Amino acid sequence: MKKYSIKYILSNKNIYKKLINKIIIIQGWIKYYRNNIFIDINDGTSIKNLQVLIKDKKFLSIKKKINIGIPIKVIGILVYQKKNKNKIELIPNKIKIYKGYDLNYINNSILQNKYHKLSKLREEIYLRFRTNIFSTIIRIRSILFFEIHKFFYKNKYIYINTPIINKNNAEGAGEVFNITSLDSNNKNLKDLFNNEGKLTVSGQLELESSMYGLGKVYTFGPVFRAENSNTYKHLSEFWMLESEIMYYKLKDIINLAIKLIKYLLKKILIKCKDELFYLDQYHKKHNKFKDLNNRLKKIINNKFIKISYTNIIKLLKKEDNDIIKWGEDIGSIHEKIIFNNIFKKSLPIIIYNFPNKIKPFYMKRNKYNNTTKSIDILLPGVGEIIGGSERETSYKKLLKRIKKNKMNVKNINWYLNLRKLGKIYHSGFGLGVDRLIQFITGINNIRDVVPFPIYPGHI
């Protein structure tokens, strides 16, 4: 008599053939109750439920207790049943309902057997892991995170844990969270970081230093922005994947980014079939049918669109001459025009060679045009998911830009000194992983693809 997860039992024919007519144990909670004789049990391992048939009269007292959401253990024989859509069901010998649940609480929460909007689920954020839709998203997220590490491991990259607390040194982009060891009652004590502690906005600069010793590196962790932005694609805390590679030019980093995205989407297609199927049903019922499978396949099987910043500006100006000027950043209005009017194929778009003015100091400049050796990769619906560039190798040029930007030279001197190791050209990029999950799942709001989203007013 052994305990099995529902995911394992339903994973394929060979496994359930092995288990048929054997006594097994499952533990989970009641997901649905139908026709006075069927209980669906879920244990969180799968979107699928295991159906338990309670025909026997000895379960009359158990039946009275049955309520969606309550914890349960079933010992029984697994049998083949053609009429059931999962083909197997459990005939119980023994059923145990665990005590301690509060029916009033469960029945008035988002766990009731009913459709709730995603924004409603967010109001009971600690309960939403029990729902079909959210558990599905989080399972996909978990697999994606694993595959990210696997991709870099397979390609012989070294995983670097860049610090979450640092001095504000990266790019000067966006507002930064300050941290202190003092609370408001201890004003006279000394702060452990001399009031310099910040939450990182990017691990890039530290990652570059590790690259000088390790060649091919990546970091993957949470980063923080204190901007008061309330949109469907921004969070105060989000997960960024960053990579830096020695002796890589811009074209190499483009190829790496394409290879990574295609690899990840392929793995999701293979490993998350049930989840993608469920999501398609969900979208069909509540929004618009998105056909996630074909959307992912299309990206895997096609070339990404590549276009320079200067040329995309020309195309945008053809649509509407006043909508943008050369030198301005591409905003969400422009992204919509790019995807809806200019390139209608809903493929990723790689835009390269952005103007100096709108890119940070560490990006390598092209010899002419006032442009940088940089890329952005846009996905339809979620916008920019990758930003990257070739990095500046000249000590003098970096120093000049740092001074021009009025950055604190003291704080970033260590970064400048790395250039004294010689003109080792290198490139890197950052990927907003939460946005990639938005794209994969077709979920509109980034707050619904993160287990515990942190954003203005919500901590």
Next chain:
RNA sequence: UCCUCAAUAGCUCAUCUGGUAGAGCAUCUGACUGUUAAUCAGAAGGUAGCUGGUUCGAAUCCAGCUUGAGGAGCCA
């Protein structure tokens, strides 16, 4: 942070120009041995987000606040 819209039963919504609220689902009671968010019958459930104002009378009109959604800016 700015602009627009919204907030009515546990949930999703209706209540048209001001006359103190309705439905489906969930819940409860009962029925049901092949259902896939089962079905059928009945019951119960509301100080209309909060605070104030206009009015004989406010869910409805006005102001402020809170929360949410969509859009903008910033970005990943």
